[in-house]
Amino acid sequence: MKVVITILLSYLLGCFSSAYVLGKLTKNIDIREYGSGNAGATNALRVLGKKLGALTFLLDILKGILAVVIGKYLLGLDGGLLASIFVVLGHNFPVFLNFKGGKGVATSLGVLMILNWKIGLVCLIVGVTVIILTRYVSLGSILASITGPIATIILLDNVDKNFYYTIWFLGLLSIIRHKSNIQRLLRGEENRLGKNIGR
Template sequence: MKIIITVILSYLLGCFSSAYFLGKVTKNIDIREYGSGNAGATNALRVMGKKIGALTFLLDILKGIIAVIIGHYLLGFDGKLLAGVFVVLGHNFPVFLNFKGGKGVATSLGVLMILDWKIGLSCLVVGVTVIMITKYVSLGSIFASITAPISIIVLLDNIDRNFYFTIWFLGILSVIRHKSNIHRLLRGEENRLGKNI
């Protein structure tokens, strides 16, 4: 029963789209109809400005943190992993928005910060560094996603199997969600940070 509760609560928490909510409240718009059409922090930044973009990013991180804490309370360590997966799935595929959500980067970061802060911090540092150098948010997000599973091997001595596969799943899912960005990057059509803000 606790497994079902963990899955449902985490997924529903993930379904709360910060970008969509803030778009409706502050601009009376559906963020999915503007910019890239993605209900995430980067598109919120481009469409609604720096303050709303930053708030969206923080709220999405907070979703991941809260979900993992709930999972830990209900089921211990494995509950944290289960909650981490389903809060990201909820963010990416929210039932209330016809399964059209974000890409899960900020929410995954929140999850990682609680699962193992060293991995979360590594992803954040790599992502921010790539963004600062290239001005491509998507490229920074992709590199951060790839960093997560690599960090497990580099930073941790004893690796729990379920933990290992959870991190790989989140990393691969994030990269897949950036498929359109990867295509635009390869064509030289991806917008850099600072453009259209």
């Protein structure tokens, strides 16, 4: 029963799309019909402006944190790992929005900060550094996603196999969700941070 509760709570938490909700509350728009069409923090930044973009980012991190805390409370480490997977799946494929959500980067960061803050911090540093140097949010997100599994191997000894599989799953899922961004990066057509950002 605790497994079912963990899965359902985590998925439903993930389904709360802060980008969508803030878009509806502040501008009465469906953010998925504007900008990149993605219900995530980067598109919220471009469509809703800096303040609401930052708020979206923080709320997405928070739901990742909350899901893992609940999962660990109910079932220990395995519960936290299970919650990690389903909160990100909920964010990416929310049932209430016809399974059209975000890419799970901020939520995955929140997850990592609770599972292992060292891995989360390394991913954050890599992502932010790449974004600052290139102004490509997608590139920073992709490289941060790749960094997670690599950092797990380098920084952690005797890693629980389920932990390792979870980190790999989250990283691969993020990369897959960035498929269109990767294609635009290769064509030199990806928008840089700062372009078309609202107030």
